[in-house]
């Protein structure tokens with residue numbers, strides 16, 4: 001699904017990520033962990049085209065037989081290929097309604113022209129209806145159907161996180177990148193989130209690449225985990241392998 | 257869906273009332289008042305056009321005077337009778353390909369809009385591809401350049417002499433007809449998926465792009481529509497006044513429209529319509545500020561430009577009082593790239 005080879009990202013003198021090689025296989029949930037400032041978000045930003053890497057290749061194959069080189073493509077192009085993300089610091093369309101936030105996620109699939117949208121030609125209204133139905137379905141899925149007309153920024157934190165996921169799902173992604181989806185959630189919410197991720201993965205046949213600080217979440221749902229520290233990959237493997245890795249323990253305890 | 261039918265019904269009702277009111281006004285009011293009603297309609301179009309780009313899409317464009325000039329000259333040159341052109345261009349004859357053209361008002365207005373939109377794309381595209389922070393400067397520069405160019409292209413625009421005897425096609429039905437079409441267009445656009453994409457760009461460019469919205473394409477689209485309506489409004493104005501010259505299209509004209517948009521509220525359609533009418537009427541009502549006032553025993557000398565001072569003060573007050581003003585928007589945009 002996604003193959004990252006020798007990825008290096010430098011910001012001036014700061015090497016946020018250096019020589020990373022990683023792979024996400026179709027249907028997997030893969031975790032990306034590491035202490036603060038390890039370069040995790042940077043990896044997501046490079047995959048989604050926000051930054052152009054200093055070196056390295058990223059290959060995305062949404063379906064068998066299809067392959068795309070992501071380096072150099074714009075974020076919107078990458079989203080259209082089937083990669084969508086959530087943000088560590090929530091980035092909703094704050095002044096717009098909850099429903100519109102999700103609805104906008106469908107815009108990239110719209111085929112009608114702007115003129116048929118203004119004239120509300122049948123071709124457009126049919127598409128719009130389908131997009132609204134999908135949005136409402138997703139809102140119900142995240143339990144926000146009663147808040148559809150509220151402004152996105154009026155929602156409590158946990159709901160905003162879920163709304164961001166619904167918005168990303170509206171784009172029909174093949175690969176979903178989640179940047180600390182459980183941040184700021186209480187244990188109960190975190191538990192629900194874990195179940196939710198597994199549920200949507202099955203229903204929408206997703207592949208998930210996940211950054212998370214809550215160890216119980218990553219360890220529970222990931223099949224494979226990559227561990228970054230200071231931009232360098234220090235371990236990879238199954239949750240149990242990673243948990244018993246000395247370097248990982250060291251990095252997390254801050255020794256050395 | 258029920259709600260939507262309700263608002264549609266309300267809109268239809270408002271339209272019927274407005275048409276009746278315009279009909280009565282047209283019948284019973286004097287020329288001066290009718291002229292103000294015409295101007296109001298034109299400013300409604302202008303206000304909505306600017307709100308589309310500055311309010312809904314969150315860009316900052318100051319080129320309206322320029323696009324209006326393009327529209328005004330297009331309509332003037334396309335609708336003026338051939339003999340009238342000869343009279344106007346006594347200094348230097350008009351370019352041959354325009355000398356014998358005379359078309360109807362509707363095709364002339366459409367041409368005004370299309371040429372204006374084309375120029376909008378031409379100057380908007382390079383700026384919007386790089387940094388749209390520079391759009392305000394680029395459009396402001398464009399408007400000034402247009403004015404200078406029109407002053408110097410003697411055989412095309414008759415230069416500083418301006419054009420006189422433009423046929424007065426603009427009446428209440430034209431000015432308000434176009435205003436209603438603009439209201440409908442902007443409302444329908446904003447209600448649909450493209451309009452929501454515009455607002456998404458305004459709210460958060462990084463997130464909008466991550467959701468697959470092509471920023472450049474959508475910004476250019478919004479800018480082209482705004483330029484189109486500004487051009488049409490310029491054409492209506494030319495045909496209303498009958499006389500135009502390059503100096504009519506100064507930055508103060510853009511400033512008036514900005515005032516309408518800020519007073520009416522960014523991203524507010526009804527607000528813009530109301531504020532366009534209120535500002536136009538006030539502009540006329542406050543005209544006495546520019547003139548001398550004779551109090552019988554003493555004459556107070558008028559200060560030309562006083563009206564604009566009063567309006568500027570109103571604008572500043574509105575921006576200060578209302579937090580949702582222009583400035584907070586701009587500040588919000590600055591930080592949007594800071595971090596993810």
Ligand SMILES: Nc1ncnc2c1ncn2[C@@H]1O[C@H](COP(=O)(O)OP(=O)(O)OP(=O)(O)O)[C@@H](O)[C@H]1O
Nearest residue numbers: 011014016034035036037038039040041042043088
């Ligand atoms: N746009 C940028 N310009 C300069 N430096 C940056 C930029 N983005 C990230 N960095 C730097 O790269 C390093 C890695 O940052 P990144 O946000 O990827 O870490 P992270 O693993 O996501 O951390 P956290 O757990 O705190 O979210 C940090 O030192 C950060 O300051």
Ligand SMILES: [Mg+2]
Nearest residue numbers: 040041042088
């Ligand atoms: Mg991070």
